[in-house]
Amino acid sequence: MRTGIATVCLSGTLEDKLAAAAHAGFDGVEVFEPDLIGSRLSPSEIRIQAAELGLSIDLYQPFRDFEGVPNRQLERNLRRAEAKFDVVEALGADTMLVCSNVSDETIDDDGLAAQQLHALADRAAERGIRVAYEALAWGRRVSEYDHAWRIVQAVDHPALGICLDSFHILSRGTNLAAIADIPADKLFFVQLADAPHLVMDVLQWSRHYRSFPGQGGFDLSDFTARVLDAGYAGPLSLEVFNDVFRQADPRRMAIDAMRSLLTLEESVRAGSSRRLPPPASLHGYAFVELAVDPASVGETQRLMHAMGFAQTAQHRSKPVALWQQRDARILLNAGAPTAPGIAAIAVESADPGRSAARAEALLAPVLSRQRGPDEADLSAIAAPDGTSVFFCRTDERSDMRGWLQDFDPLSPIGRAASTGLTHIDHVALAQPFDYFDEAALFYRSMLGLEPRESLELAAPDGLVRSRAVTTADGRVRLVLTVPVLAHDAAQAGGLQHVAVACGDIFLVAQRMRERGVGPLSIPDNYYDDLAARLDLEPDLIELMREHDVLYDRARGGEFLHFYTPTVGERLFFEVVERRGDYDGYGAANAPVRMTAQRAPATATEAAFAHERAQATPAEREGDGAYNAA
């Protein structure tokens, strides 16, 4: 499968775009006309630069508003085409895209359109150029691919074929069966784009919200399988207009684009030549590593102690402590080079080596780490938000060194009793605005997690988008959040949190309060509304009110949860109790939580804030346990 990308997908000058496409390993590019017009490079210089980068130029596009015009205008249009054929020739491309006429004056006469396209194909043939005719979803007379194909059939000229663009076809919901009727030698070009399902003007949808395959809601696998089954052997070329991608780092976007094609290829034909190692099954979190700075280490330890975690081990060579309660393991790293917060997540993989190999094949940044002699060699990759992702097996099998063996156990003397926390339920990570789609695809493709519905939450300082990605069985759950709009105010990284599961949330809240750290205070108005909305036992509501526990229900299941005060600048914990088949995250309660977090209300919250303000900033030293420089 040859891969291609249109220059419009990427930001920067044409030189930047070509370099990014080559760096990500694309075979070729489509040159988007405005990128060429704005470039200081002449078409033949572009040809040379692409060739030096190992890129072919597969298409020049778009040529607009050609067919279905009064014949007096045809000559004018042909002259315009000849000028563009000069460009195509100088670029060393062999194909020019002609998209269906969008002018209101277009004449509704397929015979006329065919006649004029025949004239164009004649001119193209003289230059050794092919013309690929594409139906735009908003074409004035021709807006469906099968209509465009009937015209191409009528023209019956070797230099005229068809271009299929997945967006234009899938956005209209056109039946795909007719793709099979198009002979392979008439399938001149295929452009791929996904998009979220939106109910809006199709032109605006196309120009602003396209995404790479796997990032939207279209079935690109089915579409791609059909064009390959029809015998198409040209490049699968991405053409994505997206407001965010246009402003993001082009190298990063090009890699994201290539990752989407690799994942698509895997879904279309298992066992193809590139053969990605299949994802290994994941069985939960091995640990979450928190980077703590001197100003917040005390409060973090106090909070973890109150939650019933105990420090059970110390890393042999690094300033890293393991705090544990049942299967919930938190590493506190006082020497991490990253900003305070969640520095790493580690998932239990059935085959860590294969997980890492798959990630590498999918172009994930692989992290090299410093480790002492005899310390475990954990495979790690960097996620789009900078968090490290480790693949582990926390077991005691003698034939492999588990990560736990890098830690010296501590004596259990004097430890506080457990509060009944059992394991890490989910981790919520704030994402950079420009890379949210990248992140969702990253976790989907690397770890085999499935994205759930995207939600919008009204925080007091703006809307927040939230999207969970999880294993099918829910044992690994991640929640990705991002502001719906970036804005003027310099944005902090956003809050992060670790949610820990329990079997009796009121017991946890009670024991925590006894140890001096109560949950985040929730307003009475919340409970009054709950009582008005839902037929809950008044006793239950009063118990929740007493313990600042929030409530949600769906699918016959229930979700009870509370939040801890924030430690440091951006980290807090959540304690959750899932009852029955509840599979969500209490998103409806998030705005209440975000408002409550704006101003400390309880004594503990105020004390933590005060402690932070008093702490003497100090240089952080050393490096991390599993998050080294």
Next chain:
Amino acid sequence: MRTGIATVCLSGTLEDKLAAAAHAGFDGVEVFEPDLIGSRLSPSEIRIQAAELGLSIDLYQPFRDFEGVPNRQLERNLRRAEAKFDVVEALGADTMLVCSNVSDETIDDDGLAAQQLHALADRAAERGIRVAYEALAWGRRVSEYDHAWRIVQAVDHPALGICLDSFHILSRGTNLAAIADIPADKLFFVQLADAPHLVMDVLQWSRHYRSFPGQGGFDLSDFTARVLDAGYAGPLSLEVFNDVFRQADPRRMAIDAMRSLLTLEESVRAGSSRRLPPPASLHGYAFVELAVDPASVGETQRLMHAMGFAQTAQHRSKPVALWQQRDARILLNAGAPTAPGIAAIAVESADPGRSAARAEALLAPVLSRQRGPDEADLSAIAAPDGTSVFFCRTDERSDMRGWLQDFDPLSPIGRAASTGLTHIDHVALAQPFDYFDEAALFYRSMLGLEPRESLELAAPDGLVRSRAVTTADGRVRLVLTVPVLAHDAAQAGGLQHVAVACGDIFLVAQRMRERGVGPLSIPDNYYDDLAARLDLEPDLIELMREHDVLYDRARGGEFLHFYTPTVGERLFFEVVERRGDYDGYGAANAPVRMTAQRAPATATEAAFAHERAQATPAEREGDGAYNAA
């Protein structure tokens, strides 16, 4: 006219929202339920806080999915309503909004809906509360205001009336004639929102893209006149869901909101009690003031000299020089406290005092300035992007001190000849992302400028929105630009430019080149495309290519323009020649310009960049001429 604003319009906690509404002078607020639920204040504490701020609470909203339900559900809904009546009562509000049911299970039976609303009105009446029924544009059975009104008529209960929301009505294009049929005592509440014309799902349009009156495309004057003519005497209350406003500074947004209501009131009834001074007519630019820093003062002077400007005067007490050519006047201020770039624009007003009085009545920040004895007392306001706006009369009438008299003329010895520049054509100002709508309304209401079409331009690092605001005669033209999306990378303030008009653009370019500063270099590909697209004389195209002049045409007129290299970090000039009735700004050429600006290509551009890199940074001293601390 009483004014109101829904708390959902503003960001922050409920306390922040109330404070902002009071600060902007609103009479009352609508409390939006999620704001109350998330608040630590009880309803009666909210009542007290609002009262202390001088705000009435006019409405509690929304109460959803009440009517048209199976009767077994009615009791449940009435209990829910009673709980909310408790809130309304504690808030000291007298009205609760009930919006039409959106549930798919809603029964299509107006009689049933009327019967159930009657039961609700009975309960409300017992508490002394009124229920205002509103048709949501996406209501399942009731989506038009006249349908809601028929149901309210059928109920015929003193505690049930109607709420009219301009968005729900204007977004559907419903005929407004029936508003006149509603008796005043049944018009319980009126909510105002504008919105740009968008073709999309109406719920998404409503929840994300509403704006304050005058910022969108609806005719709010007509709508408001109709409800006032029908005898409505309650508050005109803004209810705007907008993704940007939700994250912006609430005090600033509340002032923007109040400004929109003042402007709306003026358009609805001339001579009303608040009586804004009408805008004075504007006759062009008096001057543009540039703040220059030591690193770029040399290149700025060199550029202005090359453009044919001469330093004609020096401010008597400040480090400010006047550079002039015909009616184009530029102040170079080496002591401005602002960042380098356009510090101020000054417009010629027929009545500067009235212009300033109007601005003050419209809540513009009025600038106090330091000035020497006998220096002109210019009225100035701060625009949303921080630029100062002065109102001047540049004339020699003896009875008023003109600003020119603060300058000592310099001898004309040795000045370079003019290049034929005549006046300032327009000024382009980059706007902060969160305040673009505010800026457009600001210029419209303060200066009486009319906004033109909003355009999207594809810059190499993302899409840019551009919108001109101009006097009807085009003598004062401003172009406001903003990124379509803010993004992760810290955004510089964006480029600004001053466009100067001439009668012969090739002569200007020629003379500038002779003086060593050529225009911004434009790629050959641009001219090849121009030749392919348009039937222009080949000689003209070659002349434009030689001089890096760009071309546009519309309405039978033509626009020829070129750009200078950038001086400092963010400022450049444009030279324009308007031929015939051309009224635009060559927007189609902006992407080519923005790409060309990414990397210096000519010797001058490179020299300027080098000079900047070499210059020793120095402290800026002193204060401005007309832009003082």
